[in-house]
Amino acid sequence: MNVVENKVKEILKNSKNIFVYCGTTVHKLAGLNGVLAEHIAYEIEDYYGYSSEEIVTDNFLTRRVKFFFDYYQNIILGKTDPGVLPIAEEIRDLQKYINIETVATDTIYSLYERAGVDNVISINGTVENNYCPNCGKQYDANYVRAHRIIPHCEKCQVPLRPGFTLVGETIDNGLISKAINEAEKCDTFLVIGSSLRDKVFKNLIKYYEGENLILINDKEMFGDDIANYRMYGDIEAILKKFLDEISSELPMREKPVKKEKTETVETAETTDAADTADTADKADTADTADK
Numbered sequence: 001m002n003v004v005e006n007k008v009k010e011i012l013k014n015s016k017n018i019f020v021y022c023g024t025t026v027h028k029l030a031g032l033n034g035v036l037a038e039h040i041a042y043e044i045e046d047y048y049g050y051s052s053e054e055i056v057t058d059n060f061l062t063r064r065v066k067f068f069f070d071y072y073q074n075i076i077l078g079k080t081d082p083g084v085l086p087i088a089e090e091i092r093d094l095q096k097y098i099n100i101e102t103v104a105t106d107t108i109y110s111l112y113e114r115a116g117v118d119n120v121i122s123i124n125g126t127v128e129n130n131y132c133p134n135c136g137k138q139y140d141a142n143y144v145r146a147h148r149i150i151p152h153c154e155k156c157q158v159p160l161r162p163g164f165t166l167v168g169e170t171i172d173n174g175l176i177s178k179a180i181n182e183a184e185k186c187d188t189f190l191v192i193g194s195s196l197r198d199k200v201f202k203n204l205i206k207y208y209e210g211e212n213l214i215l216i217n218d219k220e221m222f223g224d225d226i227a228n229y230r231m232y233g234d235i236e237a238i239l240k241k242f243l244d245e246i247s248s249e250l251p252m253r254e255k256p257v258k259k260e261k262t263e264t265v266e267t268a269e270t271t272d273a274a275d276t277a278d279t280a281d282k283a284d285t286a287d288t289a290d291k
């Protein structure tokens with residue numbers, strides 16, 4: 001391990017409350033396009049005649065439902081189930097030794113939940129929680145993938161609503177305020193696979209007052225210099241190195257007790273913060289929709 005890695009390892013070992021934010025690099029490395037698939041924007045516009053920002057909207061879901069689901073099935077989901085990613089498994093295994101209390105992500109693939117990571121907040125919702133707008137029954141990503149053209153509720157025969165936030169919709173206020181509360185409480189803020197100019201990250205980092213902002217990403221990006229510690233390269237290999245060393249130096253943690261409901265009762269101050277975040281987010285999504 002080099003000097004920075006050693007320093008970061010000691011910080012991780014000694015932190016009482018680590019907040020992890022996982023960004024879009026992680027799913028892109030696994031070949032998943034994400035909701036807007038910015039990296040293939042030209043191909044999408046060429047093939048569909050519309051941009052992804054126009055397609056992933058309530059307007060298309062209600063008025064051009066075939067079109068919407070074609071995009072959902074082929075661009076967002078892809079042909080095959082991604083399975084459990086090694087990066088997600090490493091975070092789960094690190095959680096056995098160090099105090100990773102929360103893992104927040106704007107990725108919609110339930111990558112961390114599926115690996116068995118505790119306390120995941122999927123801020124934009126997930127492709128595993130599609131639901132019937134009539135009876136509320138939930139359907140996973142494989143159900144959507146397997147139904148050519150439009151996936152319907154088996155009981156009500158109405159098209160499903162996706163479990164993730166559409167362009168122009170507001171992020172679930174409960175989820176973002178929960179993530180803000182956790183970011184505010186943590187002593188170490190670890191970012192894995194994200195630009196530090198990412199909108200969701202920028203919304204969360206405003207509430208972090210510590211001096212341990214750590215970044216692990218595949219390559220350097222503009223704006224990274226706000227991090228106190230930075231490591232670049234193969235994310236999976238970097239995490240593996242931490243996992244190998246930390247697991248040989250620390251005993252396993254006791255299984256964290258599930259948080260009491262009372263802890264999430266909002267104080268007047270945090271409610272204000274959540275309101276601000278919500279407003280900022282509305283502005284952001286409106287902005288995206290306009291483009």
Ligand SMILES: [Zn+2]
Binds near residue numbers: 157
């Ligand atoms: Zn139904």
